[in-house]
Amino acid sequence: MLLFLWGCGANPPGLETEILTPSNQWQTLTTEQVQLDVPPGYVGGNPGLDLPALAATLEAWDKGDRLEWLNQNAETLELLAFQAEGDRLNSITIVQEERPETLTLEDYLQQQVATLQAAGITVSLTQTTDQGRLELNRGDLTQVNYVYPETTTFWVITYSSDRPTAAFTAGVEQSQQSFQVRPESS
Numbered sequence: 001m002l003l004f005l006w007g008c009g010a011n012p013p014g015l016e017t018e019i020l021t022p023s024n025q026w027q028t029l030t031t032e033q034v035q036l037d038v039p040p041g042y043v044g045g046n047p048g049l050d051l052p053a054l055a056a057t058l059e060a061w062d063k064g065d066r067l068e069w070l071n072q073n074a075e076t077l078e079l080l081a082f083q084a085e086g087d088r089l090n091s092i093t094i095v096q097e098e099r100p101e102t103l104t105l106e107d108y109l110q111q112q113v114a115t116l117q118a119a120g121i122t123v124s125l126t127q128t129t130d131q132g133r134l135e136l137n138r139g140d141l142t143q144v145n146y147v148y149p150e151t152t153t154f155w156v157i158t159y160s161s162d163r164p165t166a167a168f169t170a171g172v173e174q175s176q177q178s179f180q181v182r183p184e185s186s
Helices: 045-061 064-076 103-119 166-177
Strands: 027-032 036-037 042-044 079-085 086-100 122-127 134-136 142-148 153-161
Touching: 036 079, 036 086, 036 166, 045 064, 045 079, 064 153, 103 122, 103 134, 103 142, 142 166, 153 166
Parallel strands: none
Antiparallel strands: 027 036, 042 079, 079 086, 086 153, 122 134, 134 142, 142 153
16 A cells, blocks of 8 residues: 655666646546546656656656656556646545455455555554545654545555645645546447
């Protein structure tokens, strides 16, 4: 579950791809499976399909130290969006995790909390009938995870910032409310 845009590594060779341009307005990012509104200043897409443009944008923003992480995790991410604010990089990831038939949202969240606390991470849990919210704090890194259960899947949205601002926090709350799983194509 702890997926965030952190890591270090070398630049992929031969990246001569269009750089994504942030919008100064809210925008909707759509992949084959999900849809999410993201705050102004974010760029993103499906790393499985849009990896060259995402990587070129990170490099152009002097965030090339995140490329190794991106290359290693691109196929596991359904959606990735990020925003540069000075030397800070805020990110949003969406992944899906397989859900055994007998695993409830409550049990899944309790497993996550136990694992994270065992690793020394402070976790705050909030749960409703249709979603769970985990807020993680480790040093100056903050992550807010929203977990949405479906019959065979848990959708996990992770918002990360190394120094969250009030605008980041407000954006998280508004963005997560827009999350939609797209109807399956026929």
